[in-house]
Amino acid sequence: HDSAVARLSPPLVGTLVLLVVGLTWHGMAETGAGKNLPLRAECEAFANDGMWVPLDGCDETSRGAAYRDGGISAFSACGAGSGAPRVWGWNDTAPYTHCSFRRRDVKSMKKALKRRSVVYVGDSMTRNLYYAQLRSLGVADAGRYDATLPKHSDVFNSVGSASIDFRWAPLAVDQLAALRDINSKVAAGGGGGGGGGGPGRGGGPMPMGGPMGGRGLGGPGGPMGGRGGPGGPMGGFGGRGLGGPMGGRGGPLGPGRRGP
Numbered sequence: 001h002d003s004a005v006a007r008l009s010p011p012l013v014g015t016l017v018l019l020v021v022g023l024t025w026h027g028m029a030e031t032g033a034g035k036n037l038p039l040r041a042e043c044e045a046f047a048n049d050g051m052w053v054p055l056d057g058c059d060e061t062s063r064g065a066a067y068r069d070g071g072i073s074a075f076s077a078c079g080a081g082s083g084a085p086r087v088w089g090w091n092d093t094a095p096y097t098h099c100s101f102r103r104r105d106v107k108s109m110k111k112a113l114k115r116r117s118v119v120y121v122g123d124s125m126t127r128n129l130y131y132a133q134l135r136s137l138g139v140a141d142a143g144r145y146d147a148t149l150p151k152h153s154d155v156f157n158s159v160g161s162a163s164i165d166f167r168w169a170p171l172a173v174d175q176l177a178a179l180r181d182i183n184s185k186v187a188a189g190g191g192g193g194g195g196g197g198g199p200g201r202g203g204g205p206m207p208m209g210g211p212m213g214g215r216g217l218g219g220p221g222g223p224m225g226g227r228g229g230p231g232g233p234m235g236g237f238g239g240r241g242l243g244g245p246m247g248g249r250g251g252p253l254g255p256g257r258r259g260p
Helices: 004-032 041-046 060-070 106-112 124-136 172-187
Strands: 050-053 072-075 087-091 117-122 155-159 162-168
Touching: 050 072, 060 072, 117 124, 117 172, 124 155, 124 162, 162 172
Parallel strands: 117 162
Antiparallel strands: 050 087, 072 087, 155 162
16 A cells, blocks of 8 residues: 555645746746836847838737748837838847837836936938827827928927927038037026026027027026026026936926917
8 A cells, every 4th residue: 555645745746846837937927028127228239120110010910920021029109000101110139138129108208208308409300200209208199280380490398397309400510500509508507506506597599580489497506406597588498407416306497488
């Protein structure tokens, strides 16, 4: 007759194996299918490694065909309507690179750009990228045709605590001038140092004479950053306070008014 240990050993071993496999599977699911994590700096080499694919990234059949035919593993957008018949797809990357590009939702995009300022400088192609950035931040009607707006003008937008702007500069010399103007405004932002930082300089009108007016820049003073200055003569926004020398948080928006 078999002993009690011999009779109970197979069920116990089987139960233990199932427990180990279950815990391992759960751990892999938690780490592999979790939230999108920030990519390493080395991953920038793969940022443009892909192609524009004329299909809807939400459709599983199309996604499978793109992976089989072109090695596309992820899409930058979900839902290619009549206004955007092509979506960008990244080529598959080797697992050891840890550079798996994925579509970022509106919440994660806003979190990544919290209290940041992004300026697009260029021509109409750059403007299309600018509007695409706004749409990725939840501004669904960004880039919609508006006959009342000047054809070539600067565009200013704020999404949450982030400012996303576009400067019209079709030629290289225009782009250089725009970049110099942006850098000079940041470097020459008014306001005092010390405790909370003084108010910044008022934003002037745009160099191109656009209808929106410039942004006032906050002072770079104390730990909380200077308060944004008032809007310029064209009715521009009051600027955001710049962080202090110790990396403090920028101050609140200034009292400027939106331009006409």
